[in-house]
Amino acid sequence: MTAGMRIPALLPAALALGLALACGAPRDAGAQQVKAPEARSFAIRVEEGTHVAFGVAEPLPGSDGGLRIGFAVSCEQASGKLEALMSFGSAPLDKRVQAAAGVPGGRVERFGPVVRGGGPAAGFHDPRVTGREDVLRFIDAAFAPDALVSNGHNSIWNRVGAQENREARAALGRCAGAGE
DSSP: OOTTOBOOOOOHHHHHHHHHHHHOOOOGGGGSOOOOOEEOSOSEEEEETTEEEEEEEEEOTTSTTSOEEEEEEEEETTTOOEEEEEEOOOOOTTOEEEEEEEOTTSOEEEEEEEEEOOHHHHOOOOOEEOOHHHHHHHHHHHSSTTEEEEOSSSEEEEOSOHHHHHHHHHHHHHHHTSOO
């Protein structure tokens, strides 16, 4: 999927599958912590049909481009139902990880439970956030210039421009009925 590519409206399950496929399957070297890639544009941008969705997916350094890291938020227009998806690759079996988004200025928002890393043989850490207030917190924290979305082992920087982040937050907010 190319950066900024417009794709047709997706169902939430299709979006989850698409992000998982875009982020790739874990490899033996997948548990190695690496420098956080920088997303400079939205790889997922849907504002038509039945859903609104925005997200990023970037190659995880050291994976020869086969493993990707990213996050996305989808909103069903008819109901305003929100869902946030993240894919971090694998983490060592003994490492505790938890999804989080840190915004400039130091505020960190945490999402979901703390879990032990899955390691390459067990799969990758791909948290899903479905509670409305939690997803709205995620949108506020992750869709900001220079936000860092991380699980404590692997991370991705949101280096998308301020205007594009504002547009994503506004479109997702309108869909969810949360205002702009």
